[in-house]
Amino acid sequence: MSGMGPSAIGSNVSSNNSNQIKIMSSILEEIETKIEELKTSTIKSNVGVVRETGDGVARIEGLSDVMLNEMIEFPNGVFGLALNLEETEVGAILLGETTKVSEGDEVKTTGRLLSVPVGKALLGRVVNTLGQPLDDKGAIKSETFYPLEKIAPGVIKRRSVNQPVQTGIMAIDAMIPIGRGQRELIIGDRATGKTTIAIDTIISQARLNKAAEDQGDKNYRPLYCIYVAIGQKNSNVARTLAVLEKEGALPYTTIISAPASDTATNQYLAPFAGAAMGEWFMDNGMDALIVYDDLSKHAVAYRQVSLVLKRPSGREAYPGDVFYLHSRLLERAARMNEQFGGGSVTALPIIETQAGDVSAYIPTNVISITDGQIYLETDLFYQGIRPAISVGLSVSRVGSAAQIKAIKQVAGKVKLDLAQFRELAAFAQFGSDLDAATRARLDRGQRIVELFKQKQYNPIPVEEQVAVMWAMQNGYTDPVPVERVKEYQVKLQDWLETRKEGLLRAIREKKELDKDLESQLKATLDEFKATWR
């Protein structure tokens, strides 16, 4: 600039000016044409009149062009969803303030589907069914919206499960492994620890995500969590939120809350909103985990909506499409092919049974849809076996394909051992003189049961699980009295964490126990044995 004469600067200014004038005039022209458009533009729309309203639904006459599941607009900014298209009437469910709708109101079609904001802006937030914030952290800055109802990915886009979800719960990771893209049902009576398993899994993911972030591990695929609370007490949701916040899991989690005081409409739509938010992660090549807590209440909310819409009812007054309701929701959990980004959505639906009855309508439906279930028993819970997982009734149909090799090596026979132990334990109550083999099997079984007891909100890293189970398989826990096995395990984990970090890292990275690692493990455990008293 210093070399330029005053004339050069002058010409520069004038060319700038003429440029600006050009831009301004084009802007003015544009606005002019917009005004002209607005003057002449007449919108054609399709309208109807509210004939009847109540219980969160409205019956509308007219709306001859409305489409199924289309959003319709009532006065005062209330929206609805057209769910029943009949010969002369349309049945719609109302979203939001239902008291603002009255008979005679004019209703307009919008041509849009109900959508929710999606994206990473939702992580760490508590939102309602429509994705509006319920916490006091300000507006959600998301520009992408996904429709609630979407057809699940087809066979070409999918691949089989091959990556694990480390729940951090030893009994699950060893016997009922879950893979990314799987749908694993958590089923049990009230107060048997269903939600706790889900929360533990979320906490475990947050710890793994954070550890990978801290180490700058690019190969680790973070698993983002979405917790959908349907028809729960607000106090329960607040407690869950507090736990997640305390354990540092909230930055990787979205909570969608449709509490018991919310309308049945919002409770019915909440899981679909969660699925839409999860699908965004999947479509962008990331992994998500969705907990639907719980689908029994979801079915009840849908039953209410269907009954007030006067749809024909079937068994237990549920509508005929309650199976389809859950199957289309859970079908949206998938693992995508590498060609399509390789993302995944894992679903953990929860079902509450009444007095352990898994053969009721909704439990059997959801059992048949999912890829396995974790069955929790009241009896085990009160015996102090927590998590109260019933080994015989719990299965995972696809997850073992995703288990890491080290776990397979140490836990391959655990499920069988435990099943045999349960059978023998019932039989051994009657006789005291047992042969040595039976005695050994009983001793082993009791120790496995002890090892699988785990405190809540305390997920165990997979490498520690491997070390502990290797110790059990190789007889290191046999001399320890049953009532002290837990103590042994805790001390061993502590010892490994503080003194043998290198060994733990080696197991974590190799994901397999080779000769070298086994000999290291043996040396470590012998060393620990000397200190244990």
Add this chain to the structure above:
Amino acid sequence: MKINKEIRRLSRGMLRASFTDGELDPGRIASLVDSLIARKPRHHIEVLKNYRRLLRLELEKRRARVETASEADSAIRSELVANLKKKYGSDLTTEFVVNPQLLGGMRIRVGSDVWDGTVRNRLERLEQQL
């Protein structure tokens, strides 16, 4: 009102029989109603009520309501009526209403179709966009 299948079938049948050459025929409607009352089948009162409702909806489809902010002149009116009849059939009845709340422009409603070119509607749309 609870409507069963029988009522729905009968009233729908009556509605179908109320047309001659695609237009509602008042003479036929009257004779249908008279014959129903004379025969008095089961639920005949509900059938009549439902028939009345179906007729009302049918008539609404054939009624145009034109709202303007100020009185429209007769040339515009006759042109509008002619155009609407061309689009919706010759049995369309047109009603003109003056509604100063619209501020300006015109709003036409035929059945559930609405063309809204009023200033008020534009303001509302602008409000929503902002």
